[in-house]
Amino acid sequence: MFTAAGIHWDPTHACAMIDRADQPKRSATERVADMLEIYALYDEETAREQASRCIECPRPACVEGCPLHNRIPEWLALTAEGRFLEAAAISRSTSNMPEICSRVCPQERLCEGSCILNGKTEPVSIGAIERFINEYAFRENDLDLAHPPFNGLKVAVIGSGPAGLAAADQLVALGYAVTIFESQVLPGGLLVNGIPSFKLEKTIVGRRIEMLKKRGVKLRLGVTLGKDISLADLRRDFSAVFLGVGAQQAKPLGIPGEDLPGVLPALPFLIQKNVDFPVLDMVPIEVEGKRVAVLGGGDTAMDCLRTALRCGASEAVCLYRRDLANMPGSRKEYANALEEGAIFQFLTNPLAIEADESGAIARVRCVRMELGEPDASGRRKPAPVPGSEFTVPADLVIGAYGFDPVPFPPGSDLGQIECNSWGGMVVDENQMTSVPGVFSGGDSVRGPSLVVHAVRDARKAVEGLHRYLSSKSLPLSLVPEKP
Numbered sequence: 001m002f003t004a005a006g007i008h009w010d011p012t013h014a015c016a017m018i019d020r021a022d023q024p025k026r027s028a029t030e031r032v033a034d035m036l037e038i039y040a041l042y043d044e045e046t047a048r049e050q051a052s053r054c055i056e057c058p059r060p061a062c063v064e065g066c067p068l069h070n071r072i073p074e075w076l077a078l079t080a081e082g083r084f085l086e087a088a089a090i091s092r093s094t095s096n097m098p099e100i101c102s103r104v105c106p107q108e109r110l111c112e113g114s115c116i117l118n119g120k121t122e123p124v125s126i127g128a129i130e131r132f133i134n135e136y137a138f139r140e141n142d143l144d145l146a147h148p149p150f151n152g153l154k155v156a157v158i159g160s161g162p163a164g165l166a167a168a169d170q171l172v173a174l175g176y177a178v179t180i181f182e183s184q185v186l187p188g189g190l191l192v193n194g195i196p197s198f199k200l201e202k203t204i205v206g207r208r209i210e211m212l213k214k215r216g217v218k219l220r221l222g223v224t225l226g227k228d229i230s231l232a233d234l235r236r237d238f239s240a241v242f243l244g245v246g247a248q249q250a251k252p253l254g255i256p257g258e259d260l261p262g263v264l265p266a267l268p269f270l271i272q273k274n275v276d277f278p279v280l281d282m283v284p285i286e287v288e289g290k291r292v293a294v295l296g297g298g299d300t301a302m303d304c305l306r307t308a309l310r311c312g313a314s315e316a317v318c319l320y321r322r323d324l325a326n327m328p329g330s331r332k333e334y335a336n337a338l339e340e341g342a343i344f345q346f347l348t349n350p351l352a353i354e355a356d357e358s359g360a361i362a363r364v365r366c367v368r369m370e371l372g373e374p375d376a377s378g379r380r381k382p383a384p385v386p387g388s389e390f391t392v393p394a395d396l397v398i399g400a401y402g403f404d405p406v407p408f409p410p411g412s413d414l415g416q417i418e419c420n421s422w423g424g425m426v427v428d429e430n431q432m433t434s435v436p437g438v439f440s441g442g443d444s445v446r447g448p449s450l451v452v453h454a455v456r457d458a459r460k461a462v463e464g465l466h467r468y469l470s471s472k473s474l475p476l477s478l479v480p481e482k483p
C-alpha cells in the first residue's frame with residue numbers, strides 16, 4: 001500500500017495500472033500551419049481515468065508545489081467520480097483563472113514536478129485535468145457570476161494583466177467597486193500581448209474578462225497612469241489602489257548592430273503576429289522565407305521561434321549562451337519548439353549583428369562558450385572559448401533577453417513609490433508599497449515571472465488591502481456614494 005511518509009508500491013492501484021496520458025497534441029506539421037492551440041481537451045472518460053491515478057496523499061506534495069496551493073487532490077477525486085462541476089468549483093476557490101493557468105503553467109516545475117508519483121511512475125496529469133474540468137464548467141455555464149452587495153468603497157486597479165484581473169476578481173468578491181485602468185486598448189496584459197495564441201487563444205482571455213465585466217468590474221482602456229491620470233487622482237477618487245503594471249521593457253542586447261533595421265524586440269514581433277488587431281503603429285514584419293535568429297533561452301525566445309516558424313520562416317535558430325540543462329525556458333515548450341522545427345545552438349554567445357553591403361542583416365557573429373562554476377543564481381557561469389568565433393546566417397534577429405519594469409514617466413507623482421535597484425516596486429509583507437493604501441504585485445514587484453505568481457501576489461495584496469481598509473475609519477471624502 002501507499003503510505004504518507006515512505007510510499008510502498010501497490011501494484012493494484014490505478015497509477016500502477018493506468019499509464020499517464022497527455023492531452024492529444026496536433027501534429028507539428030498541422031500546427032505550424034495556424035496559430036491555434038496545439039492541445040485538444042481530454043474526453044470525459046480519459047479525464048476520469050487520469051484523475052483516478054492520484055493516490056490522495058494525506059500531505060499532498062502537489063499542493064505545496066503549486067504557488068496557489070490549489071486543492072488538487074480534492075478536485076482530482078471528484079473528477080475521478082465524474083463530478084466535474086464540483087471539481088471545477090473547488091479549483092476556482094483558490095485560483096482566479098484556472099482555465100488559463102492550466103494552459104500556461106510550467107506544471108513540470110510546479111504541481112506535477114512535486115507529485116509523489118515521480119520516480120515510481122509518471123506524475124498525475126494535473127494541468128490537463130484542471131483544463132478539462134474548467135472548460136466543462138464553461139460549457140455548462142456553471143460559473144461564479146454572483147457577487148456580494150457593494151460595500152461602499154471603490155478600488156482602482158492599474159493594469160489588466162493576470163495580476164490586475166485576479167485582484168479585480170478578489171476585490172469584487174469582497175464587495176468593492178472596481179475600476180481597471182489599462183494603457184493598452186486591448187485588455188489582458190501579456191496574456192494577450194505576449195503569450196502566443198498557440199499556447200493560449202485570445203478568446204479564452206476575452207471570456208474571463210467578460211466574466212469580470214458581468215460581475216461589475218469597469219474597464220477604462222487607453223488610460224495610462226502617470227500620463228493621463230496621476231496617483232494623486234486615484235488616491236482622491238478611490239479608497240485604495242492596486243498596481244499590476246508588469247515589467248515589459250525589453251532588456252537591451254548590448255552588442256554592435258542591435259540598432260540595425262531587422263533587429264526587433266520580442267514583444268512587438270509577438271503582438272504583430274499573434275494579435276488579430278494589433279494596435280502597434282509599426283510596419284509589417286516580413287518573415288516568409290527568412291532565416292530568423294532568436295537571441296535568448298527563456299519562454300519568450302521559445303515563443304518567438306515557434307511564431308517565426310508559423311509565419312513561414314525558412315529557419316528559426318535559437319542562440320543561447322548556456323546549455324540545455326541551464327536554459328530557463330520550459331522543457332515542454334522546448335520539446336514543442338523542437339518538434340516544430342526550431343534549431344537550438346547552445347553554448348553560443350552572440351557578439352555582433354552584421355549587415356551586408358546593402359545594409360540588410362546578414363549574420364550574427366558568435367563565440368562558443370563553456371560552463372564554469374555556478375554563479376549567485378546557482379547556474380553555471382558561461383565563459384568564452386578563446387578563438388572559437390563563428391557566424392550564423394540570419395535575415396531577421398529577435399532579441400529575447402528578458403524584461404525590466406518600464407520606468408515611471410519623468411515628473412509623474414509615481415516617483416514617490418520606492419523601487420529597488422532594478423526598478424521593481426518594493427512592497428511589505430501585505431504587498432503594500434511605500435505609499436500607504438497603494439499595493440502592488442506580479443511582474444512589477446518580482447520581475448518577469450509566471451502568470452500563477454501574478455495571481456498569487458494579487459490575492460495576497462487584496463487580503464492586505466482589505467485588512468488595511470477594514471482597520472481604518474476612512475475620511476468621508478474617500479467614501480464614494482455609488483459604485
Ligand SMILES: Cc1cc2nc3c(=O)[nH]c(=O)nc-3n(C[C@H](O)[C@H](O)[C@H](O)COP(=O)(O)OP(=O)(O)OC[C@H]3O[C@@H](n4cnc5c(N)ncnc54)[C@H](O)[C@@H]3O)c2cc1C
Binds near residue numbers: 160189226303444450
Ligand atoms: C512572450 C511571453 C511568454 C510568456 N509565457 C508564459 C507562460 O507560458 N507561462 C507563464 O506562466 N508565464 C508566461 N509569461 C510570463 C507572464 O506572462 C507574466 O509573468 C505575467 O503576465 C505578469 O502579469 P502582470 O499582471 O504582473 O503583468 P502584465 O501581464 O505585463 O500586465 C501589465 C499590464 O499593465 C499595463 N500597464 C503598464 N503600465 C501601465 C500604466 N502606467 N497605466 C495603465 N496600465 C499600465 C500594461 O499595458 C499591461 O496590460 C510569458 C511572458 C512573455 C513576455
Ligand code: SF4
Binds near residue numbers: 057061062114
Ligand atoms: S497529485 Fe500526486 S502528489 Fe498530489 S495527491 Fe495525487 S499522487 Fe499525491
